[in-house]
Amino acid sequence: MASSSDASASHGSTPESSESGSATEGPDRRGRVRLRRAAVMAVPATAIAAGLMILTAQGALGVQFAISGMPFTVTATELNGTGFEQFGNLDNMAEDSPNAGDTGGQVLVVTSAIKNATLTKLCQSVDLGGTNLLITAGSGADKVQATNLTTDSTELSGDAAFDNIEIGNDASTLSKAGVQGNKGVFSQQADTVHIANLRQTNYATTAAVFKLPGLKLRFSDQGC
């Protein structure tokens, strides 16, 4: 079957009996994408993708972030959380990272961990050089919710209030948010945290589950 590679040989559609990779096929009998076949998968996939995005924008689905390597800014008009820890840390970049500069690939950061956090008017921007990737959420009635929020920041500002704060613990003995630092490092922890006009420059890491009602993802000239 189909052993002659002459173009004039067969014009009708041949059944797809010969498997790919068989060496007897002529060079011009190529495999090809059949549109209708691809649509069998593309249509439901598009529907599911749209559904995921709608559910995320309504805050019904949590989304996980683990961005890093580039510094990015997070702002919120209000943050309320339970289970708060903060300690110094040293972050290592990937070997030969282009972002390392003269730092030797290490950044001194403050790690903040919050077990459950609620944020109003969350805004997150990453500078991509010339343009900013801007994500906003939680500006409506529904707030942004995050669990196990861990951020490594180089800068943190805002008006803060804490309940039952313990300052000067060893970072390896922290218990309120389930994250521990290295032995012999200064740290503090509190039962609840309230920060107004929060602004963070997060350097290396954040990894958490986010619920983002009113999600908006866009490119913008200005960051947060």
Next chain:
Amino acid sequence: MTSSRNPRSEFRRWRAHRPFWGGLLLTLAGAEILLTEKASLKVVLHIGMQGLAGYLLPTLMVLCGLLILFNPAQRLFYSLVGILLSLGTWLTSNLGGFLVGLLLGAVGSCLAFGWLPDQEPRRRRLLRRRHA
């Protein structure tokens, strides 16, 4: 077969027998998503399975894309797994690598799914051949 043995035409022939663009797009999509996240392993381990999934899904996407390229006989299974992983990265990995990786992966999986071996040449190519 009288085809010349230069590497270019060899590559063209190799490409003709597998869903090349599908596999390539899926591989690139997984790589793009992996590039958007570099959370230090320590934090990932603290957060547990959910943190790990952020790396696991794009890694599996890369594997599926490579397997589509190098084992095209099983392309249906790989593309089905590939599309599920691509959609899953919306939840686990920075909104699917900020949408880019998710779109690339979905398109790649659909191309691999819709690909059939041993098709008639397109009419354009047929005509060109006849003129030659």
